[in-house]
Amino acid sequence: MGNAYCVMCSCVGQASVGVVERWGRFDRLAQPGLHFFNPLAGECLAGFLSTRINSLDVKIETKTKDNVFVQLHCSIQYRVVKENADDAFYELQNPREQIQSYVFDVVRAHVPKMNLDALFEQKSDVAQAVLEELEKVMGAYGYNIEHILMVDIIPDPSVRKAMNEINAAQRMQLASVYKGEAEKIFMVKKAEAEAEAKYLGGVGVARQRQAITDGLRENILNFSHKVEGTSAKEVMDLIMITQYFDTIKDLGNSSKNTTVFIPHGPGHVRDIGEQIRNGMMEASSAQVNLME
Structure with missing residues (x-):
């Protein structure tokens, strides 16, 4: 995976591991720190591997079961297993391309079985399927898959426009229903208020007439008592x-x-x-x- 360094001593950095060879054959792993090598015995430092978590972003274009083309953005976090660093050093020439190839294969095998709406709802299932496949394959090469994140799902622009129009139409329909219910309640309350006003108006007129009648009766009686002969x-x-x-x-x-x-x-x-x-x-x- 790298050129051999024929040196007497070398320092392996933190979060790294060195691969030591003897006469061109793997001998041992060098942990972080200062190491001495004996060139006369054929020892040399073949290279370094970082044990930090790496991130690989993959963009996959595929289609769903309902024939909608979508672009998926997938983020893979992986790292070299320190104990198996020799496998990672010798077995794979380009691990990033290898991981990307398996992601393409798994995603394009699962997404065509799902509708667009189901894909949005079950994107974690797709990520889990990718994780299981990569762990099984890349584990044999000394790599550990930490996380699989399905960052984004982007449908074709024409499909997104149609989805927005459908959503807007549904909201307009719901708004019309609410508006009709509000107008119905307003008309009912208005009719109830008019009926109550008419009832109270009738009661007021009846009381007014009764008061007039009582007043006239009292005036007639008073006048008849005070003026004799009328x-x-x-x-x-x-x-x-x-x-x-x-x-x-x-x-x-x-x-x-x-x-x-x-x-x-x-x-x-x-x-x-x-x-x-x-x-x-x-x-x-x-x-x-x-x-x-």
């Missing part, structure tokens, strides 16, 4: 005429009203009084029926 009908007519003229006065004083045509005359006043009186009698009769 009947309830006469008092009612007097109150109606007073209310009639007050209403006309209010209409005349209001600046927001335009011209209003109303019938006027003694007969019309009498008709209005009879209508109000009939209404009061009907309200009193209804109240009596409710009390019974």
